[in-house]
Amino acid sequence: MASRRPPNRKALIRAAAADLFLQQGYHNVSVTDVADALGITASALYHHYRNKQDLLLHTVLDSLDTVDALISDADGLEAALSSLASLVTGPRGVLAVWEREARNLEDEQRAAIRQHEIDVVAHLVPLLREERPELAEPEAQLIARAVLGALGSRVRHRIALPRRRHEQLMLHIATAAAHVPVRTAVEPPSRPPGAVAGSLGSPGLRIPRREQLLTEAIRLFDERGFQSVTMADIGEAGGIVASGVYRHFPRKTDLLVAAVNRGGERIRTSVETALANASDPSEALELLLRAHISVSLEQTHLMGILSNERDQLPDKERTALRRLQADYLDVWVQALGSVLPDREPAELKIIIHAVHGMIYFTIRVGRIDPWPDLSQRLMDLGMAVLTRTE
Template sequence: MASRRPPNRKAMIRDTAAELFLEHGYHNVSVTDVAGALDITASALYHHYRNKQDLLLHAVLAGLDTVAARIRAADNLDEALRGLAALVTGPRSVLAVWEREARNLDGTQRDAIREREAVVVSSFVPLLRAERPELGEPDAAFVARAVLGALGSRSRHRITLPRRRHEELLVRVGASVALCPVPQNDGAPANHHAPALGTGAVLRIPRREQLLTEAIRLFDERGYQSVTMADIGEAAGIVASGVYRHFPSKTDLLIAAVNRGGERVRAAAETALAQASDTREALELLLRAHVTVCMEQVHLIGILANERDQLPEKERTALRRVQADYLDVWVQALRAVLPGRDTPELKIMIHAVHGMIYFVVRSEGARHRTDLPERLTSLGLAVLLGDGVPHG
């Protein structure tokens, strides 16, 4: 007797694909791999999805819909934070596929993702404004993105606590972001981004530097495996053979980019700590330096976050060490201010701040705000020092 098709097969295919995309990377997974993991034929899979990109699109949309559903089910901000904290401490795929793999979609599909992201943010705004009526719509949307970025950081690390304790910590993190007062902008510079060197620049950028800059941008926007040496050459205005005169391979470009990223964050941290006069100032300067690097080097930070698995083993191990050392600097700085906290809790809080900054800086709606550096610094300090805001 033939076995009956499960009524939820389409969702099973989508969820299995999401797990495989996260484990191996989108480009390293085939439709046959997804079908094999479910013990079905590829033709059975094509009955539900047109191709691998269609699978990815629906995996991302499903994750966003799950987040929106948790928010809509809440009657107030506290319930929403608790629902999201419970969600992100569960299966890692809910938000990670959205953050890591959505760039592999085409233009029309990306538009669909942006529309669904807007739905998630807009569903959170009324709960925020009910708690904080002084916030206008743009500010409430900004804070909503910051909350989602802080809680979504869970998808980027493997640090765990007992489930209930972990959820409570994330609720406090989310509350700290959601209820952080808006800082006053006392004549701060309108834009902290580094000036771009392009048409009309006084100095001509060396060809090697130009190639590396374009490679960093393309690797971040499209994903390393989707970019060719010809793409990089075209972006820099030369033929592919010209790229090889400066970099023997695409891997060498990625290694150079990753090394540069590690140098930038390390140098920023060292400079910040050298300028501090006490432990509280050291933490704030470290946070400000991180915000500045993320704003000025948005593509470089994206590569550090998403392309580690594309490196050869030696360079991958070295990058892990750099990132672990950077996290340890933050742990020491935070422990100096909060001496009684466990290391796993400190790391989760730090990851939440980094995730929030990364997510907000990379969102088009927020990156052009003139008060962005001050807002992100205030939100980060609220998470690190406020330990959440009591919720009744």
Template sequence: MASRRPPDRKALIRSAASDLFLRHGYHNVSVAEVTAALDLTPAALYHHYRTKRDLLLHAVLDGFDTVDAAIREAGDLDTALRSLAALVAGPKSLLSVWERESRNLEGSQRLTVLERRTGIVTGFAPLLRAERTELDAAGAELVARAVLGALGGQSRRSSVSRREDERLMVRLASAVARCPLPAAGPSPRPDRRPGDGAASGVRRPRRDRLLTEAIRLFDERGYQSVTVADIGEAAGIVASGVYRHFAGKTDMLVAAMNRGGEHLRTGADRALAHARDPREAVELLLGAHIDVTVKHRHLVGILIHESAQLPDRERVTLRRYQADYLDVWVQALGAARTDRDAVDLRTTVQSAHSMIHFAVRSEPALPGPALTERLAALGTALLLGE
């Protein structure tokens, strides 16, 4: 007897693809690998999804649907936080695919994702304002982004039980959700992308212009979707001229990663040198990290999302540096909060970094100084709050 097609085949395909995209990255997963995971033929997949990119779009939207449902079905803020924490503590993070893999979508698909993400934020904001009547619409949306960011970078920790994991996530999310915000300050003004210095009459060196555009394009589109010609065109330099400054695209990525690591290392060293006690060390580390993320959002983006594209030696070096950077934070927080264990400390630091990254990249309204001040308050509540 012929086997019957499962009624939820489309959902199974999306789930398998989502898991593979999250673990290996969109470009490193083939349609054959998705179908092999489900014992399907490629024709069966293409019956439901026209292309791999179409499958990615629906996998991302699936994650949105799950998060959106958790928020809509919650009657109050605490219920919403518990529901979101349960998603994070599940077998895979449904939130982390939003940014990293969405870059591989095309124009109209990206717009769909942006609209859905904005809808989730605006849907979460009323739950915040129902409890926190002092928040205006912009403040509530920033806090909503911060909560989602704090949870979005997390995944299941095998060293603790799922119940303990959820409790920790709820505690961190609640600290962010209930953090008093400083006033927004001056009226918002649109951010401008740094130019090449032409307006001042002085153009930056070609190597600098190339690296700046490479960093932006790698972050916006993903390393594998960018060509040397794309970078040269963005910098106003013919493709053959690019090779006078860089051996190739990989050379640019290595230079970018080194630059990003140096910015973070310099900020951390300065923070620790000026700290007078453990709490101030955490506050200064936080301020330095926010400053780098606000000023160099594309650079921080590729540090987070593109390390797998580095050659083996450089990737090992970067991961060692990232582990050392995280350890500095964990030690500083541990000295300030002696009541927390190692898992708690590490998770809290990772949550703070994720919150800052997501809020900076998705906050459309606040100018740099106002956003920096508010993120400092939110980060302090997450890291040092009771």
């Protein structure tokens, strides 16, 4: 007797695909791999999805829809934050495939995902304004992005806490971000209006060809993912043919290594400067946060590569980047531990990851041009999360 097709087969296919994409990377997974994981044939999978990219698109949309439904169905801000905290402390695959693998979609599909992200943020805004009627619409949107970014940081680490305690901590973090005091003062722009994050060079100065190619590669690797970008793509972005790129970088991996080395130096410099100018751990924490925000605003694409492309590096460089990131986190833990002495190291690390994720997501999702004082607003959000004790 032929087995009956389960009524939720499409959902099972998406769940299996999400697990494989996260374990092996999108480019290392085939449709047959997903089918084998479910014990079905590839032709049966194609009955539901046209190709692997169509499957990825719907897997990412599934993650976004899950978040959107929790917000839309919530009876108030507290209920929404509680539901989201429960979600993010569950299986990591629910959100991680959205965060990490959406870059592998086509331009039009990525645009659709980005619009969906903006819509999810917009659905949290009314709950914020109902709780905090003093918030103007743009302020509520900024805070909504921060809240979702802080919660979404869970996909970027594997730090373990008991489930209930972890959920309470994530709710604590989200609540701190949601209730950040409103800022009224406007400071000078953190970067020139219209400047592209991560861009280099000054008007009227010719950038060396090697530098231009590296800059374009950093942007493309961040926007599309390392494996989706070709040397021809980099050459085209830099205004030369692919063979011209090889004269400066013999392999595509050399471009990634050069980018990561640049990011590592930028981070080391920011830490050294912060610690040199701090008179105590509390001030060190504030200066570390300010430096992290500055680098994130000025080198957005570079920070994206450091977050998402570590597994594409050769072994030696991957080990060096892991060590750098561990050392960077340790400096933060020492500073934050002086402010929150009752928190365990694992909790401190989760809070720090939440602040970094909040900054990353807030900058990258939606339009930030209307905020000339974005750097200071991010400082307010970051300090609110880092120093909230109750």
